[in-house]
Amino acid sequence: MGNYKFEEFKKYINGRNAAVIGIGISNTPLIKWLISLGCNVTACDKMTDEDPVLKKNIDALKEISSDIKWSLGESYLTHLREDHYDIVFKTPKMRFETPELQALKEMGSILTTEMELFMNLCPAEIFAITGSDGKTTTTTLTSEILKQAGYKVWIGGNIGTPLLDRIAEIEPDDKVVLELSSFQLLGMNTPADVAIVTNITPNHLDFHKDYDEYIQAKINVFRNQGPVGKVVLNAGCDLTYEMKDIARGRVKLFSANKGKVMRTDSPLYPRAYTEDGRLIYEENGDIYDICGIDEIFIPGTHNVENFLAATCAVIDYVKPEDIAYVAKTFKGVPHRIEFIRELDGVRWYNSSIDTSPNRSLNTMNALAARNEKGVLICGGADKKCLYAKLGDAILNVCDRIIIYGSNADLVTDIIAKEAHGRQYEIYRIPDKEGDVYEFPKTRDNVVNAYKEAINKAREWAKPGEIVIMSSIGTSYDHFRHFEHRGDMFRDLVNELE
Template sequence: MNNKYKKFCKYIKGRRAAVVGVGISNKPLIRWLAGLGADITAFDSHDESEPSIASTVSEFKADNIKVTWSLGGDYLKPLRDETFDIVFKTPKMRFTVDALETQRRKGAILTTEMELFLDLCPAETFGITGSDGKTTTTTIVYEILKTAGYNCYLGGNIGTPLLDQIANITPEDKVILELSSFQLLGMKRSVDNAIVTNITPNHLDFHYDYAEYISAKKNIFATQGATGKLVLNAMNDLTYDLRNSARGRVSYFSGDTCVTLRENYKNADIAFLDEEGYLCIQKPSGITRIIHRNDILVPGYHNVQNYLAAIALTSDLVSADDVVAVAKSFKGVQHRIEFVRELDGVRWYNSSIDTSPNRTINTMNALSERGMHGVLLCGGKDKQCVYEGLGDAILKFADRIVIYGSNAELIRQILDKEADGRKFEVFVIEGGDEVYELPDTREAALSRMKEAVDKARSLAKSGEVVIMSNVGTSYDHFRHFEHRGDLYKELVNGL
C-alpha cells in the first residue's frame, strides 16, 4: 500500500463525502468510499423513476452500503445548505456550478474520481486524449505494453473505473487511460506520459467555445514533470502548436514522411510513415522500420496514425516485435468499423462511435481505400461540428444514404454541396430527424431504428457493404453510442 493511499484512507474515515452523479465511474467510487468509512451523500438529477437509479439504490441497500440520497428536482440543495469535506463531481458538471462554489467557499475539496486516482496512483500513467482516435489508440498502447510483459491497467473512458483498485497497483505497473475533454476540464493533475491525437471542433454543444475545448485538452500534460513525455500529431496544426506549452519531453507522430520535421528534431522520437508504406520510429540512434501498413489487421489510414501515436509513446519501453505482434492480431474495438455479419452477400458493419463528421470521414476513407462500396446508414445529434469534407468522403463509398438522426438536414446539405456531379439517393426515415425525450425505452429505440435497417437492407446488393457511421452523438434517440451500436447489431443479427 503506497503512502499517498494510506494518508487518504486516514483522512477520509468519518468525513462527509458528496458524490455528484451516479454513473459508470461514480458507482464504484461510492462503494470504495463506503469501504473506507466515509459518510456519503449521493446526488443525481434523475429520481427513482429512472430504472438505473432505482436499481442502484436497491443494490446498495441490499449490500448494506449506507448512502444518503438526494435525487431529482432540486437535487443539489444539500450542497448549498450543508457542509461537506470532499465533493466528487460528475465529468459533465463544471466546477463553477453555484452549489460547488458554495462548497469551495466552505472549505471542501472539489475533485473527481479520475483526478483523485491520478493523485494516489503509484504507477507510471499513460493518458490519451484528442478529438478522434482516443479509444483505439488507448487500447493499442495497452495491448503493446501488455505484450511487452508489463502488468497493465486500462481505464478512464474505457475499461473499468480504477480508483477502487488503487490498493493493488504497484510502482512497477503501467496504467493506461483514455481521457475526454469533460474529464480534463478543470483537472489539476496530469498523466506522466500523454498523447494528443488531434484537435478539431468537438463537443461545442457543451464547451463555452473552441478555446475552452482546447484548454481542457491541454490539462492532460499541463503539470507534467521534466521527464514526462508528450506525443503530438505533427499533421494537425493545433496539436503541433501545443509543443510550445510542453513541460517535459516532446515526441511526434506523422502519417507521412515528415522529412523536414525529422531534420528539425533529430533528438526527438518521431514515428512516421515512410515512402514505401512502413511505420517507422526515428530516435537519436537512428531509424527503425517496424511494420508495413498493409500488415496491420484493422483497416484505415486513421488506424495507421493511431499505431504511429502508440509507437511514439511506448518506444522507450517496448520492442518492434511487441508492436508487430499486436498490429497483426488486434481486431479493433467494438463499435469502430466492427464487422457484424454477412447476409445474402452483403457485409454489415457497425461504427456507432462515429459521433462527429471527422470520424465518419475517416471511416468512409478506410472503406473506400479498400475498394468497398455500398449503403451508409447515418445520423445523430449535432455537436456544432464542421461538416466540410463529409459529403465528398461519403460519396466515395456510398451512393445510397439512409439518414436517421436529428442532424439529417445538415448531412443532406453537405452532400448536395460536395456532390460535384455524382448521383446519389437520400432516404430520411420519417420521425428519425426528431429529438426524443431521454432516457428512451429499449422498445421505442428499437422500433424507430428498425425502419432504417430494413431500408438499408432493401437497397444493398450482393458484394456491397452496409455500415452505420452516424456523424453525430447518440443523444437524440439513445443513452450512449454503445446503446445505439448494440441495438443496431441486434437488429442486423435478427434479419
C-alpha cells in the same frame, strides 16, 4: 512496496463527509469505495429513482449501507447547502463554475473528480490518451502492446472499468492506460506520466464555452508535467504540433506524413512516421523498422496514425517486435468499423463510435481506400461541429444514404453542397415525438425506425457491397450512449434471415 499516498488518503477520509454528484458508471463504485473507507457519503443525482438505471444503482448501494444520504431530482444541488462537505466529487459533465459548486468551495469543500483523485493516488506509471479522434483505438493499442511485453496493465477512463476502487491492487511496476475526454480533463491539474494527444478538431462545442476552452482542456493531460514526463503529439495537426512549444516534458512526434515530423524547426524530437510502406520510429539517429503498413490488420490511414502514436508512447518500455505483433493481430474494438456479418453477399458494419462528422469522415476515407461501395445508415445528435468535406467523403463510398437523427438536415445539406453533380438517393426516417431512450430498452418507435433503416438498406444493397452504420453524431437523441446504439444495431442485423 506500499502505496504511501493511498495510506495517507485513508487516514484523511475516515469519518469525513463527502458528496458524490452523479450516481452513474464511475461514481457508483466510488461511493462503495468511500463507504468502505469510513466516509459519510451523500449521493446526488438530477434524475430520480424512477429512472430504471439509477434505481438499479441506488438499490445496489442501499444493500451496502443504510447510512447513505440521498439528494435526488431537480433540486439535488440545492440540498447540498444544508450540510458541510470536506470533499465533493463532481460528475465529468458538470462545470466547476456551477454556482452550487462554487458555493461549496467557498464553504471550504475540496472540489475534485473520481479520475483526478485516481491519478493522484496511483502508484503506477500512467499513460493517458486524449484528442478528438482515435482515443479508444490508441488507448487499446497502447494497453495491448504493453501486455504483449509482459506488463500487468490496468485500462480505464472512458473505456474499461473505474479504477479508483481497485487502487490498493495496483503495484508500482504495473502500467495504467487511460482514455480521457475533454469533460474529464476540464479543470484537471494532475498530468499523466506519458500523455498522447491524437489530434484536435472542433468537438463538444455544445458543452464547452468555446473552441479554445476545448483545446485548453486537452492540454491539461500534460500541462503540469515535469522534465521526466513524456508527451506524444500529432505533427500532422497544426494545433497539436504547436503544443510542443508549451510542453515541459519530453516531446515525441508522429504522423503518417514523414514531412510533417521532419519540419525544420523540430529536428531533435523522437518521431514515428511511415516511409516506403513501412512504420518507422527514429530517435537519436537510431531507426527502428516496426512493420509494413499492409501488415496492419485493421484498415485505414487513421489506424496507421493510431499505431504511430502508440509506438511513440510505449517504445521505451517494449521491443519493436511487440508492437509488430499487435499490429498484425489486433482486430479492432467494437463499434469502430466493426464487421457484423455477411448476408446475401452484403457485408454489414457497425461504426457507432462515429459521434462527430470528423470520425465519420475518417471511416469513409478508410472504406474508400479499400474501394468499398454501398449504403450508409447515419444520423445522431449534433455537437456544433464542422461538416465540411463530409458530403464528398460519403459519396466516395455510398450513393444511397438512410438518415434517422436530429442532425438529419445538417447531413442532407452537406451532401447536397458537395455532390458536384454526383447522383445519390436519400431516405429519411422522421423523428417522432418521444423518440428518446428508455434504458436498458429503447422505445418501440426507435427500434422500429432502425428496423426500417435496416430493411431499406437490405433492399438497396447489392452483392459485393457494404452497409455501414456511421452515425455522424452522438447517440443522445435516441440512446443512452453510443455503445447502446451500436449494440442494438448489431442485434437487429444479426436477427435478419
